[in-house]
Amino acid sequence: MARRVGIVGAAVTPFKAKWYEKTYYELAQQATREAVKDAGISINDVDGVFYGIYNDIFERACIPEHPLQGLIGMQNKFGIRISNGGATGAYTMSAAHAYVAAGRFKVALVLGVEKATDCFDFQSMSATPEVIKTIGWSGDSFFEQSIGWTAADSYAEVVLAYKDEHPNDLKPEVTAQISSLLSQQVKTNPYAQRQFDQVTPEEVMNSRMVAWPFKELEICVYSEGAAAVIVAEEETAKAISRNTGQPVVWITGVGESNEHSFAGKNQKVMSRIMSDYYSSHRAYEMAGIEDPAKAIEIVELHDAFVHQLEISCAEFGLVPLGRGDALIEDGLMTPGGRYVVNPCGGLIYSGHAVGASNIMSAWSARNELINRGLKTALVHGTGSTVAQYGACLVFEHD
Amino acid sequence: MPVRKGKIIPAQIIPEVGSQMVNVDGKDYMVANDAMYTFYQRSLGEFTPYFLAIRDEKRILGCKCTKCGLVRVPPFLTHCPDCDFAPTQLIEVGQIGVMNSTPPITYFATPLFADMAPFGRGRLVPDGADTAMSINIFTTTGILVPGIVKKGTEMKIVFRDDRIGVASDIFCVPASELTAEQVAKKGLQESEINWEGATEPTLPAASQEQVEAAKKVADKIAGVIDQMNRNKRAKADIAGWKRDIQVRTTGGEFAILINDGDIRVSQQKLSSPDFVMVLHDANVLLAGLSYRGALTDSVIGGKIWLSKNGEFTTIFKLDRMARSLAKSGKTAS
Numbered sequence: 001m002a003r004r005v006g007i008v009g010a011a012v013t014p015f016k017a018k019w020y021e022k023t024y025y026e027l028a029q030q031a032t033r034e035a036v037k038d039a040g041i042s043i044n045d046v047d048g049v050f051y052g053i054y055n056d057i058f059e060r061a062c063i064p065e066h067p068l069q070g071l072i073g074m075q076n077k078f079g080i081r082i083s084n085g086g087a088t089g090a091y092t093m094s095a096a097h098a099y100v101a102a103g104r105f106k107v108a109l110v111l112g113v114e115k116a117t118d119c120f121d122f123q124s125m126s127a128t129p130e131v132i133k134t135i136g137w138s139g140d141s142f143f144e145q146s147i148g149w150t151a152a153d154s155y156a157e158v159v160l161a162y163k164d165e166h167p168n169d170l171k172p173e174v175t176a177q178i179s180s181l182l183s184q185q186v187k188t189n190p191y192a193q194r195q196f197d198q199v200t201p202e203e204v205m206n207s208r209m210v211a212w213p214f215k216e217l218e219i220c221v222y223s224e225g226a227a228a229v230i231v232a233e234e235e236t237a238k239a240i241s242r243n244t245g246q247p248v249v250w251i252t253g254v255g256e257s258n259e260h261s262f263a264g265k266n267q268k269v270m271s272r273i274m275s276d277y278y279s280s281h282r283a284y285e286m287a288g289i290e291d292p293a294k295a296i297e298i299v300e301l302h303d304a305f306v307h308q309l310e311i312s313c314a315e316f317g318l319v320p321l322g323r324g325d326a327l328i329e330d331g332l333m334t335p336g337g338r339y340v341v342n343p344c345g346g347l348i349y350s351g352h353a354v355g356a357s358n359i360m361s362a363w364s365a366r367n368e369l370i371n372r373g374l375k376t377a378l379v380h381g382t383g384s385t386v387a388q389y390g391a392c393l394v395f396e397h398d
Numbered sequence: 399m400p401v402r403k404g405k406i407i408p409a410q411i412i413p414e415v416g417s418q419m420v421n422v423d424g425k426d427y428m429v430a431n432d433a434m435y436t437f438y439q440r441s442l443g444e445f446t447p448y449f450l451a452i453r454d455e456k457r458i459l460g461c462k463c464t465k466c467g468l469v470r471v472p473p474f475l476t477h478c479p480d481c482d483f484a485p486t487q488l489i490e491v492g493q494i495g496v497m498n499s500t501p502p503i504t505y506f507a508t509p510l511f512a513d514m515a516p517f518g519r520g521r522l523v524p525d526g527a528d529t530a531m532s533i534n535i536f537t538t539t540g541i542l543v544p545g546i547v548k549k550g551t552e553m554k555i556v557f558r559d560d561r562i563g564v565a566s567d568i569f570c571v572p573a574s575e576l577t578a579e580q581v582a583k584k585g586l587q588e589s590e591i592n593w594e595g596a597t598e599p600t601l602p603a604a605s606q607e608q609v610e611a612a613k614k615v616a617d618k619i620a621g622v623i624d625q626m627n628r629n630k631r632a633k634a635d636i637a638g639w640k641r642d643i644q645v646r647t648t649g650g651e652f653a654i655l656i657n658d659g660d661i662r663v664s665q666q667k668l669s670s671p672d673f674v675m676v677l678h679d680a681n682v683l684l685a686g687l688s689y690r691g692a693l694t695d696s697v698i699g700g701k702i703w704l705s706k707n708g709e710f711t712t713i714f715k716l717d718r719m720a721r722s723l724a725k726s727g728k729t730a731s
Contacts, residue, residue, distance in 0.1 A: 020420045020422050020427040020429065021425070021427055057434060060432065060434055120413075121411070122411060122413040122431075123410065123411050123509050123512070123711075124509070124512075124639070124715075125637055125638030125639055129506075129507075129509050129512070130508075130509065132506075132508045133508035133509055133510055136508050142442070142445055142472075143472055143531070143532055143565045144519075144532045146564050146565045146566045147519055147532065147534045147565050147569075148507060148508070148510075148511040148514065148519055149519065149532070150504065150507075150508065152502075153502045153504050153519055156502030157499065157501065157502055157520065157521070160499060160500040160501065161498075161499035161549070164499050164500055164548075164549040197725065203689070203724075206690060206691050206692060207692060207717075207721070208505075208506075208692035208693070208694035208714065208717040209505050209692065209694050209695055209698060211502055211503065211504045211505060211506065212502055212503040212505070212544050213502070215692075216721075262470075262474065262529055263498050263499075263521040263529065263532075264498060264523055264527070264528055264529030264530040265468065265529060266480060266528070267529050267530075270499045271499065
């Protein structure tokens with residue numbers, strides 16, 4: 001029988017638009033140092049490390065994790081890298097959970113790091129176009145890269161197909177309100193890239209179109225940073241908890257799904273994010289959750305785009321499909337509402353340091369469960385073309 | 399519509415060898431110009447017939463499963479994964495099709511596609527196929543804006559004049575913008591279509607009242623730009639950028655000069671501007687620079703005309719400066 005696995009330590013570095021002062025070596029070590037300190041253990045107590053690094057090009061090295069093994073004190077131990085597009089962090093936690101649940105390790109480190117904005121476009125003299133170009137190498141290399149595929153336009157395909165089916169949902173006024181709300185929530189996250197970038201719905205509406213239908217203030221910002229989580233099997237987790245005085249947050253459900261990347265009959269259903277549907281419902285099943293709308297209290301989801309946040313919540317079963325706007329219109333995610341959605345500010349305001357992002361979300365969900373005294377959270381990652389990859393974890397606090 | 403030619407890596411995007419120092423909190427850090435580059439002679443293997451059919455015969459191929467009959471396009475596979483890997487056969491599909499869903503439009507493109515923006519990319523289901531192919535979308539009527547192409551819109555596949563055996567050898571346009579003969583023609587090429595040229599719009603003659611009103615707005619624009627020029631964050635948005643822009647409005651014209659972190663308004667008439675911006679109402683430019691409505695959206699909405707599509711990059715920078723100025727105002731308050 002699988003062993004129970006819990007989170008006993010976590011840490012993040014500040015997420016910044018650009019870390020001139022640190023390389024990804026130092027960022028990775030900093031998150032590791034802080035995470036083992038948070039767990040009150042030595043790095044010598046950790047049996048294996050799971051690296052979440054999305055993109056070789058960002059780190060400017062193939063197998064970018066190899067220098068980290070010794071730099072974080074994990075020499076001569078197990079180390080494996082997970083790379084699953086935007087869902088890298090969630091998938092990395094899933095992998096670590098599986099190894100610990102299976103009894104391979106007592107304690108494991110989940111370490112995500114990314115240095116995206118070292119990429120630089122010397123034509124526009126800015127980083128963003130080159131970051132987008134770099135991610136553009138993630139599209140289908142035979143049929144899509146040469147016609148300008150980007151992460152934004154591939155997610156826009158899904159959003160517009162959803163709008164084809166549900167023309168009255170995802171109203172611009174509502175997506176603007178969600179972005180504005182997230183910008184308020186980020187104020188309490190001192191590690192966020194845009195902690196003090198509060199915007200009004202009007203400002204969101206007035207921000208420039210980047211890829212229709214996405215406006216600049218409805219899109220996550222690329223970041224540099226690292227995040228780390230320490231997971232342990234039940235007895236070890238309880239012993240660590242007794243030592244630190246911090247409660248264990250248990251990972252009670254894990255689910256993953258990768259869809260077709262091509263469209264049409266028997267392929268990807270473009271108007272749905274089935275990867276979110278399957279991954280969340282598989283996680284619910286494992287956690288024994290029958291009605292997520294009643295059980296889930298905190299959602300730390302990968303908001304690559306505000307519109308996708310709404311669709312993802314529908315796929316999670318938190319609002320009906322076609323009623324994503326209920327998150328605002330019915331007050332479900334507004335202060336005092338049914339759900340606490342992205343209390344860290346989400347990736348739109350905290351920043352998206354890709355391999356580290358979902359691990360940062362896990363760090364936030366754990367903190368929020370403990371600090372608010374709530375019981376159940378859902379942590380989510382999405383990635384690849386047309387939201388093809390999805391991974392979800394259910395966290396529970398005794 | 400530009401098509402990529404020449405070197406694999408365009409010369410203008412390659413930086414010089416070198417490094418810079420950046421000061422953060424009083425301490426200097428080194429930043430090095432660098433690149434990862436790998437060249438390929440890449441095997442196109444089982445896709446060879448598909449790309450050859452496009453390049454040499456102006457035909458589109460798909461593959462049909464010998465068991466379930468599903469026709470996939472492009473012909474992604476030689477055996478059907480849904481039928482225990484039954485073999486597939488190459489077949490020709492039509493050059494007319496419908497959009498599988500409403501396609502997005504990219505306005506802010508990567509450096510490799512900046513000269514092509516704005517452009518659409520969507521999924522076309524050609525006649526005779528069951529799946530949808532990823533393909534570029536253009537309009538013959540100027541800048542591609544939302545509403546022109548939707549789910550179910552009938553589209554015609556068009557072949558580039560110079561084809562090299564890549565996915566960008568073809569694109570599609572709304573069939574409704576073509577003649578019946580063009581729609582019916584197999585292997586229609588881009589040069590057979592009447593692409594609307596970049597003709598500068600003519601502004602109406604201005605009354606004295608309009609001239610005076612335009613002068614007032616121009617003064618306000620100069621005021622905002624002067625604020626930008628004294629704002630560190632806004633100046634950083636145009637670091638390393640140089641553009642001379644001639645602005646024509648009903649009632650008058652002026653120039654905006656951008657030069658590596660410096661932006662100014664000039665009353666001079668430029669002899670060779672980098673591009674021309676034409677707008678009936680100068681208030682549109684004032685609103686954009688004041689962060690009361692993105693200039694990008696005004697271009698998309700037809701309120702601002704640009705002589706070069708590729709100058710969307712400069713428009714993005716002006717939008718960013720407006721946001722930087724607004725953010726600084728909030729920080730200061």
